[in-house]
Amino acid sequence: MVVRPQWEWQFDGADGASLERPVSPVFTTQFDAEQWLGETWRALAAQGVHQARLVHEGVQATPTLALPAI
Template structure:
């Protein structure tokens, strides 16, 4: 299994992981759901500051959950 995040702007535009300024330690895939969720928990503010409005957790190509808003308020 390969766990990853899909990032979107408010208008639904998908943001590629390499298009996120300030996010340097992002692995393309995580080996477990827990690792993916922990990474997001540590980095969601930086993602939100980079223009990410919502995220989707994927297991390979299957959507596990989402959209989940990244709100700073």
């Protein structure tokens, strides 16, 4: 069995609390995860996401990113 790395985004609202929705897809590469965020950040911001954190197998892998208000 091949184990693939898992990358996913976690999102925070305006008050800094973690959001249950929207839910990030799970990616096998950091590149794919970052590309997805680059393509969808506007839709995420419209859903109330103010910050995003990239998590690799349960551990935050990048600094928290602030999404611009639209």
